[in-house]
Amino acid sequence: MTYSREQGDINASDARGRYWERNLSPAARAVFEADHRYFLHQSLSTPVLNVLSRAEGIHIYDMDGKAYIDMHGNGVHNAGFNNDAVIEAVVAALREKNTFAPRRYTNAHAVALAKKLVEITPEGLDRVLFAPGGSEAIEMAVMLAKQVTGKWKTISFWDSYHGNGFQAASVGGERLFKTGSGPMVPGALHVEFPNYYRNPWGFATEEQVDDEILRQMELLFEREGDIACVVGEPISSTPVVPSGRFWARVKAMCEKYGALLIFDEIIEGFGRTGRMFACEHSVTPDVLVLGKSLGGGLLPFAGIVTREAYNTLPHVSIGHYTHEKNGLCAAAGLAMIAYVEKHGLVRQAERVGAFALDWLEGMRARCPLVGHVGGKGLHIGIELVKDGDAKEKAVAEAEAVMYKAMERGVAFKIIEGNVITLRPSLLITEDEMRGALEIIEQCIREVAHGRGYE
Structure with missing residues (x-):
């Protein structure tokens, strides 16, 4: 084996x-x-x-x-x-019994966390949707892109990990999460991630690596067509740090062909890279996916933050999770962000x-x-x-x-x-x-x- x-x-x-x-x-x-x-x-x-x-x-x-x-x-x-400030916020929510909110209802904690995310994410990201975990948040982001653009294919990167749902594993670039599971979600296309130390062509400069990956990506846009989104981590989990020009050109390509740029910052978000969000080192995506520390280190919680222009789907549900507006998880997330900022x-x-x-x-x-x-x-x-x-x-x-x-x-x-x-x-x-x-x-x-x- x-x-x-x-x-x-x-x-x-x-x-x-x-x-x-x-x-x-x-x-x-x-x-x-x-x-x-x-x-x-x-x-x-x-x-x-x-x-x-x-x-x-x-x-x-x-x-x-x-x-x-x-x-x-x-x-x-x-x-x-087990940050004490986060624990106290969660204990307070438990004592208030402001925890689970059945679907079709909201609560002050969930609304406050959504508002805070809009305030601290890059300008232009104005709408929020929560989910129980990162895999589900990736599913929501890709579904949003497909609904908004009317297209159904994706471009993402080999050696990437985006979760374990069928859509998330399909856009992911690792065999570990799909080997033996039969057909995955169709239309998931992949290119190399810009690894300047270790690239398959033996190129010596960042520009050569960027140009080759961007050439292949544009071929997919032109010859495959129907590309709804590009999904990637602004800085990979390995980590590999792409050049600033790489993401700027990917963003321009998405705009040229009518696709959305989705950044998975489930790992990199909330200060990890020396910025509140890793995208602040390069470009603002159309959809920002967050998770992991969003639950304050205590609870599973994730979500997406996207543009007002994409708030156009009242006739469908792209999330619809039981714990979409869980007040307990939101209280933990609010306390985590407050602690990161205060200290x-x-x-x-x-x-x-x-x-x-x-x-x-x-x-x-x-x-x-x-x-x-x-x-x-x-x-x-x-x-x-x-x-x-x-x-x-x-x-x-x-x-x-x-x-x-x-x-x-x-x-x-x-x-x-x-x-x-x-x-x-x-x-x-x-x-x-x-x-x-x-x-x-x-x-x-x-x-x-x-x-x-x-």
Whole structure:
């Protein structure tokens, strides 16, 4: 059986087995075995990596009380795990019993969150629709584009992840979420994402990469026709940062052919990249998709923010979710945004992220195993390679670094087999980031010198 490493480290490797043997206490082992017994097994989740007792701030804690700086957090922890301000807002909503609103009704929390999103998203995004999770929000965004344009095809990017619904998985560019499921939603077309370090043509400049992808994209617009939208992350989850000119030209192409530009900022939104929204580094989309931290790190919640001009569908429903206007989730989202603003976490993400990227560039010069470093703010990737010229992916080495770092109190996720992704809470300080990076560098150096995770 082949396991894909596209979206994360696999849970069926020999190294994973060694990690379990060394790090699961008897108490954790009991919960682990119960999880193994009752949940469906699937890639990336069950069997699990470890068992947590709690999470707070920038840390997660295992059953033995050991703390780990969590550089993954599934993207929900921008304001920190179990933020007290968010908890208080949720408790207040529970006490007021202003929580679930049956469909056809609204509540003050949901309206206030919608208003706040209109205020803080880029100018021109004026209408909101909520959903239980990111996959559903992507479904709504694509459905909106199809309804508004009268077209039915999509252009998106290989190696992208946009969720697990059939439409979301179709526009996603990873086989992990559609292999064996039969026909997906028709009309989902794909092009390469502008990865300037690793592109299939061997181009040496950003402009060459941009031009080739844009050439292919325009061919799809011209020869396929019926393109309703382009769906992408303004900065990918790996992360790869496209040039400013790339998105400007994609936006111009969408306008030329009557398509909408949809940005998936489920991960990147709410300060992650050193701007409140990652699109502020490039262009304003027609539809902005948000999620993960929108639930305050406590509750599942997502949504879209779009233009007034597209408020033209009173005769159909593109969302219609039971928890569309859940007052409890909205209270959590409002509290998260208020906390991020009050404590200057967007600026902190920019500052600490710049420090981290500078440190990592130095590490790249010191450690040949590090082939490339990229990102914006606290959205960072470290690509490990066996050979700097050939760029052969150092997959086993990346996995070894991950387990070594875990044992020293730093947790992160591997994407594409060899990319260490660092997405800590925006609460992380420069000193805390320095400590984490020192551990990661130590682990990389050990692996580079042949001391793997054996």
